Amino acid sequence: SQQGEEDPQALSIQEGENATMNCSYKTSINNLQWYRQNSGRGLVHLILIRSNEREKHSGRLRVTLDTSKKSSSLLITASRAADTASYFCATDEDSWGKLQFGAGTQVVVTP
């Protein structure tokens, strides 16, 4: 079953704007990861944040984690048309590394 819920389901912005999407989960986690998926393609790992971390940056990406609220956010700054994709959060709950994926946010960046 899916653990995470994401909002918004879809986001349409113009190049240069920031895109923010949120993810909520239900159980305790070891870490939370964000992935990108271009249409009909495989997943690309973006960033991992551990349960004891609150914020992490990677290039134009900023991820926050609030374990008390069981939520995370992904911010993409200065978006580009190439950022058009679906973005998924995934939580790692057990020692085997089994991931539970959120429903995803479809982002469209128009030039």
Next chain:
Amino acid sequence: GAVVSQHPSWVICKSGTSVKIECRSLDFQATTMFWYRQFPKQSLMLMATSNEGSKATYEQGVEKDKFLINHASLTLSTLTVTSAHPEDSSFYICSARSERLAGVVTQYFGPGTRLLVL
């Protein structure tokens, strides 16, 4: 980064036939691999956990006799969709578990296999 391949990348078959999908970790050994299924405009749903040398662990609602998983080596897991039907048409994605990143369990995903059953 670590590379995981899948073969074939897409397959079209007639209803009732069986289809085998391979998942390989190309530059690392993976004792554990995972199989996911993704329907259009939906998220990835974990189907099963494949452990090298032992039986796969299936998620609730996934028929183990329908989706046969074999993990015979540390670099290869196969998923066989037996007696495929149109409702099995989906995007199948595998991932391989690695502990390269400072002990943090990380999964590397294959590019996916698109199955269309006519």
